[in-house]
Amino acid sequence: MRAVTAPTPGGVDALRVVDRPIPEPAPGEVLIRVTAAGVNRADLLQRQGHYDPPPGATDVLGLECAGDIVAVGDGVTDLQPGEHVCALLSGGGYAEYVAVPAGQVAIAPGGVTLTESAGLMEVAATVWSNVFMIGRLQHGETLLVHGGGSGIGTMAIQLGKAFGATVVVTVGSEEKAAFCRELGADLTINYREQDFVEEMAKADLRADVILDIIGGKYLASNVAALATAGRLVVIGMQGGVKAELNLGALLAKRAAVMATSLRARPVSEKSAIVSAMVAQVWPLVTDGTVRPIIHATYPLEDVQKAHQELEDSSHVGKVLLTLA
Incomplete structure (x- = not known):
């Protein structure tokens, strides 16, 4: 089968389409014939040599996909061959076939195409687990999202509004700001020109939950x-891994700082996240309240172009790879 790896860390030219054996589903796993796969910033970090796969995971890139089940391993009873599904992966999505624990697989939701659903799992699981399960966002609270035009950002805006929050986002251009407002963002702040703390203060807003991809x-x-x-829930470190924290300021607000990741969690935790997300988010996708925002799709052979688009931050929403 065709698959994408980065045998030597580097730029987009480090990506290679290679031939790999079709995996066999182990007990508790299903084998998916991939229709499309989402491209995520974590894939760029892996390609650059900064984000190794968890122990035992494939070196094939790709943290989410959608497709059809073609085989199931021993012990799998709730999923059957022929079903249209999407999956949260530890790796392997940039390939024609991938084996994945059944608990990380969901029947594709109604209201979207199977290809579009390839852009749902990583962003929906990330937002649901961090904003709602960890951040405990409640109706009437204010959510601040950094990177509002990203796949995670566009999902966070929609889910925040669906559950009754005021949503503030930071973006890097007026074009992205306008799109975020169309999705329902109440306040957009251009981080290239404005200080988000000052702009929120002008609007008399304070964040009950912050979803942060910047870090230090x-x-x-x-x-x-x-x-x-x-x-404050930190899920990325694009702005560095170290910073000085004023504990007095944190204490005065009785606030909390948490940092989480999704990829390396045990299967049991990821399965619980997928189950909760499907119960809460999939009905909103089916009725059109929430939708995957797809910026562009590329055939697998154009994976270098897909990575370059994400690296340039010219996209709004998700970039996908499609497989014939």
Whole structure:
């Protein structure tokens, strides 16, 4: 089967389409014939040599996919060959076939095509687990999302609004700001020209939950933007891994700072996240309240172009790879 690896870390030219054996589903797994796979920033980090797969995971890139089940391993009873599904992966999505634990697989939701559903699992699981399960966002609270035009950002806007929150986002251009407002964002802040703490203060807003992909660079500002009893959830480190934290400021607000990742969690935890996400998010996808925002699709052979588009941050929403 065709599959994409990066045998030597580097730029987009490090990506290679190679031939690999079709995997066999182990007990508790299903084998999926992939229709499309989502491209995520974590894939760029893996290609660059900064984000190794978890122990035992394939070196084939790709953290989410959609397709058809073609075989099931021993012990799998709730999924059957022929079903249209999408899956949350530890790796292997950039390939014609992938084997994945059954608990990380969901029947594809109604209201979207199977290809579009390839852009749902990673962003929906990330937002649901971090904003709602960890951040405990409640109706009437304020959610601040950094990177509002990203796949995660566009999903966070929609889910935040669906559950009754005021949503603030930071973006890098007016084009992205306008799109985020169309999705329902109440306040958009251009981080290239504006200070998000100052702009939120002008709007008389404080964040009950912050979903942060930046890390160190934004730590002090994020704490300043928090409301009393606010929750800062850090899921990325694009702005560095180190910063000085004023514990006094955190203490005064009785606030919390948490950092999480999804890929390396045990199967049991990822399965619980997928189950909760499907119960809460899939009905909103089916009725059109929430939709995957697909910026572009590329055939697998054009994986270098797909990575370059994500690296340039010119996209709004998701970039997908499709397999014939």
